[in-house]
Amino acid sequence: xxxxxxxxxxxxxxxxxxxxxxxxxxxxxxxxxxxxxxxxxxxxxxxxxxxxxxxxxxxxxxxxxxxxxxxxxxxxxxxxxxxxxxxxxxxxxxxxxxxxxxxxxxxxxxxxxx
Amino acid sequence: xxxxxxxxxxxxxxxxxxxxxxxxxxxxxxxxxxxxxxxxxxxxxxxxxxxxxxxxxxxxxxxxxxxxxxxxxxxxxxxxxxxxxxxxxxxxxxxxxxxxxxxxxxxxxxxxxxxxxx
Numbered sequence: 001x002x003x004x005x006x007x008x009x010x011x012x013x014x015x016x017x018x019x020x021x022x023x024x025x026x027x028x029x030x031x032x033x034x035x036x037x038x039x040x041x042x043x044x045x046x047x048x049x050x051x052x053x054x055x056x057x058x059x060x061x062x063x064x065x066x067x068x069x070x071x072x073x074x075x076x077x078x079x080x081x082x083x084x085x086x087x088x089x090x091x092x093x094x095x096x097x098x099x100x101x102x103x104x105x106x107x108x109x110x111x112x113x114x
Numbered sequence: 115x116x117x118x119x120x121x122x123x124x125x126x127x128x129x130x131x132x133x134x135x136x137x138x139x140x141x142x143x144x145x146x147x148x149x150x151x152x153x154x155x156x157x158x159x160x161x162x163x164x165x166x167x168x169x170x171x172x173x174x175x176x177x178x179x180x181x182x183x184x185x186x187x188x189x190x191x192x193x194x195x196x197x198x199x200x201x202x203x204x205x206x207x208x209x210x211x212x213x214x215x216x217x218x219x220x221x222x223x224x225x226x227x228x229x230x231x232x
Binding site: 092099 | 155
């Protein structure tokens with residue numbers, strides 16, 4: 001079984017400031033890791049994913065994440081946020097075999113302050 | 115690539131009524147997933163299809179819930195005798211077969227169907 005913990009339910013950040021959204025996971029098997037973004041009244045959109053290889057993953061909209069196996073973390077970062085980044089962000093994990101269903105964290109609401 | 119579509123987008127029903135939701139995946143995707151998202155929570159896995167075969171069901175899927183995917187194309191999720199606890203956003207996602215280069219394990223989500231049970 002897998003689980004995902006997003007410790008911060010809400011993160012307010014001033015526009016153009018950097019941001020880090022934290023994600024920790026637990027699993028007894030090898031996993032793939034994902035960050036999804038959900039804008040109001042919309043479905044989930046994939047920001048980035050880690051499958052294997054380089055532990056620093058770059059995604060869309062200037063976001064990046066770093067996989068740290070020893071700390072079982074996959075934190076999301078952006079060096080300078082914009083108003084348009086206001087959304088709910090979900091970290092997710094799946095096993096790397098079988099049906100590859102996603103297990104999500106509870107989400108972090110990112111609010112950008114002008 | 116027209117994306118995953120779901121209908122209806124919103125459904126309001128009275129407790130005890132039956133409801134059915136539809137999901138149309140991206141055409142070449144053979145995997146289809148249903149998730150449920152309640153307020154303040156992340157999506158939770160409900161069930162999974164590979165082509166027309168339903169291969170896994172979550173313990174969250176009580177016997178009042180049934181899902182089908184005839185001919186491996188669109189899918190329907192039916193809830194019988196709805197309860198207020200069924201109020202949630204129901205999300206559908208689809209993906210390519212595993213080990214497909216370039217888009218491996220990327221699930222594409224539809225906009226969801228928001229169910230309100232009065």
